[in-house]
Ligand code: FES
């Protein structure tokens with residue numbers, strides 16, 4: 552703070568500022584403490600002396616097949632499948648959108664059923680078969696749903712796309728959605744901020760007709 556500004560705000564304390572010596576109030580103001588800071592010192596000392604309990608973390612061993620590869624993980628029992636995939640296995644194709652089960656960006660297949668991986672604990676996946684977007688292509692050959700998404704421009708920014716594709720693969724395997732309304736309803740958990748819904752619908756119908 553410039554001396555002139557300080558003088559305007561604290562006229563009684565301004566002597567000494569800029570001359571190597573501060574008044575008590577100016578000194579405390581400069582530290583951001585003021586009178587409250589002094590009163591807080593004993594409280595702070597007491598708080599420091601207290602022992603803060605730290606919750607113990609349960610570590611678990613989980614074995615699962617991810618994209619056909621056996622994975623053995625030692626994990627915090629609270630770790631979600633989404634975080635295990637992205638952070639432990641570096642499978643970052645699965646996206647974290649809301650992290651609250653509301654957008655579908657994190658959709659993967661667990662034992663061939665589509666689920667929001669942000670809502671699934673990894674500990675619940677022991678022995679499961681997980682398929683993520685990285686596991687759909689066979690070598691250089693894309694999955695038919697991936698091909699159809701490209702053919703029908705079913706993505707714009709692409710952020711929701713891995714979840715949309717995994718969800719569409721699950722939907723087609725389920726074989727229940729027959730009409731446009733069925734497909735829209737069945738895909739309603741996958742939100743696309745870009746509004747590529749009509750193109751996604753066209754891509755899914757295309758693959759259904761090929762089957
Ligand atoms: S990140 Fe899982 S539903 Fe949004």
Ligand code: FES
Nearest residue numbers: 707708709743744
């Ligand atoms: S393509 Fe951008 S959110 Fe769906």
